[in-house]
Amino acid sequence: MQLTADIGVDLGRFAQTLEASSRIGAGREGGLARLALGDADRDMRDLFVQWCREAGLAVRIDELGNIFARRAGREDDLAPVLVGSHLDTQANGGRFDGIIGVLGALELVRRLNDLGHTTRRPIEIVNWTNEEGARFSPPMICSGGFAGVYERDWVLARRADDGPTLGEELQRTGYAGDAPVGGFVPDSYFELHIEQGPILDAEGIDVGIVTRAYESHGFRVQFSGDTAHAGPWPMERRRNALVAAARLCVLVDDIGWDFAESGGKSTTARLVAWPNKTGIISDWSEVNVDIRHEDPRIAAIMAERVLRAVGEAAARAGCTGEIVERWNWGGEFFDPGLIAGVREQALRLGHATRDLASQAGHDAYFLARICPAVLIFTPCRDGITHNHREDVDMERLRAGLDTLLHAVGARADA
């Protein structure tokens, strides 16, 4: 059966649910600071699990803390349709990024409950652990673990920038589940997310369909030097690891500017040094570098320049530099069938759509490696994200929520 076009989400209920989420882990001026597996993320998880149980869903948690909430299907042995995103945020995060994908999935299940409609396939909502990578780098490691991109034990051993490992924080928060990581192939994966770019907002289109992802290369780089007195120690004997890190940061910024006209971006998002104190030269530093370009060939050129920059920055500061970790994503990996299905449902509901390339990383990228996946974008005001001013017009969000409801419903009944 197909849901008739007049059926939509309960936007008031969704807004209320989102509002409750927005009160957990309050950040700056209405934003959120709900970093993965911190106390606020734990509180949000607790509330989300309670909501899922109230909706009659069977909750299970895997060894990476990924939360699955299952609505049985008529043919319950069939592989489930997986719908979700993440509830963690950046340190100066907004109320929408990731969250609307999880709470949108919850709303669609609640709506199906209202209608008393049992789909053919089971539907599972998922909340992926640590999508942002704000505490545990790199990002998207737990959906990556689910999809077999990362080893479970490697993920558990990732250390937060404030000390504990991901495994220890799972234990502390009570989210070290016993379900095995992965172990089943979903029928399909749907994710609703804000665009994190300005295009839909500027063009007045409410449903974006992601057809491919910007090529992104990530690097974790470490420099080693030697401590000395910041006063007397001669410039020519200095092996200043903070200077090496700063020089890399500047060189990386320059790379972004060199490719800015064609939409390239580069960032050193994190720089730490030790001892990093007045009066002493630092002998150790670490930086996280990130470059992105729509064209994989240009991204490869930018990545090559990062490698050269590491050597140049180290040499200029008398240090040694080493790339201790690399990660990469991008390309075309979303399922043409699911894309067509989403477009069809959106049009049937009267919403114009637009194909987009995603510039940010998403859990959907890793899911697409193991099952058909699709990523739906809703507008966000002026493209502002990872900022407390992140905002979405609730009426414009309705289009994405309704499209998710109908597309998932259709897939689960197919």
Next chain:
Amino acid sequence: MQLTADIGVDLGRFAQTLEASSRIGAGREGGLARLALGDADRDMRDLFVQWCREAGLAVRIDELGNIFARRAGREDDLAPVLVGSHLDTQANGGRFDGIIGVLGALELVRRLNDLGHTTRRPIEIVNWTNEEGARFSPPMICSGGFAGVYERDWVLARRADDGPTLGEELQRTGYAGDAPVGGFVPDSYFELHIEQGPILDAEGIDVGIVTRAYESHGFRVQFSGDTAHAGPWPMERRRNALVAAARLCVLVDDIGWDFAESGGKSTTARLVAWPNKTGIISDWSEVNVDIRHEDPRIAAIMAERVLRAVGEAAARAGCTGEIVERWNWGGEFFDPGLIAGVREQALRLGHATRDLASQAGHDAYFLARICPAVLIFTPCRDGITHNHREDVDMERLRAGLDTLLHAVGARADA
């Protein structure tokens, strides 16, 4: 009376005392990490106070935690001869920097006790709080408070980079004393310190006499920008405060290199940004900049270039930049009479001396503003300091210790 030239310190006792100090706040491979008013600094203070009491000294602690240990004089109403330095260290500090000045003063008092010799003037040993500035910036704030350079309440309000204020840490460690800050003018001030430069070591001279200090300018700079997603946010809209800080760090390093031939140095010793996390652009950063040159006119030119660099770094990163604090020291301020006295005693003991300019900051600079002061240097191996490999040959150190004993003894009996 004058001590005869055959009288010297008990080097074995001094070495034992230094060894006990070296066990408190163990850092890397034999070095120390005894940051001001941390637990290790408290333990060291406790032991030092015990040692002073065992030597019959009357201990008082002022409101900035400066510890004074008094040995009465024959004419006890006369202003005391003050002798000391600091017991705090950098995060990767050595066992000698500052420490030999305090423990050397203790040894000279113990030696006078051995001799049963009461000097005409009282002698006071002093341990200044937070000389290093490693937790509470800027450095030398408590000797500065004593000398009236800084207001007591301003000093107490300095915040450690790990959170609490200096006043709170004084309370916590039990070193918020009740003696008023300053309030008396010492007869004179003597400080023994390692050179923190390579000259004495290279030239085989054991007693350096500091005649002037390198001109040093310190700056605390803050940049403000805006957070955004490290992926999609276009380069031309970025206001990346970490990039501003990194650009300043590089520009400052360049200034040092431009003046390296004439011995100039520049350092960004500390750089912090917020949120400083993977995936997000930082909207706030702070850097501590330090430039030094022997020639005050050149130092002024370098400082002027730092000011321009702040503007340039901010502009390049789309941020605003502000110098929130400046400090400065340097010049010729040591007392010609005391310098002559130290040189005379060293020569009488058979030690060649060498006049030096100090490149590092010292509490003696601030004391020199209120009383005759002198700073005696001993060699340190290869000039290495603010490093766990800081080392001093104990036999070469004897010359400085004996010179301190005789110079202070002579002054206290004059």
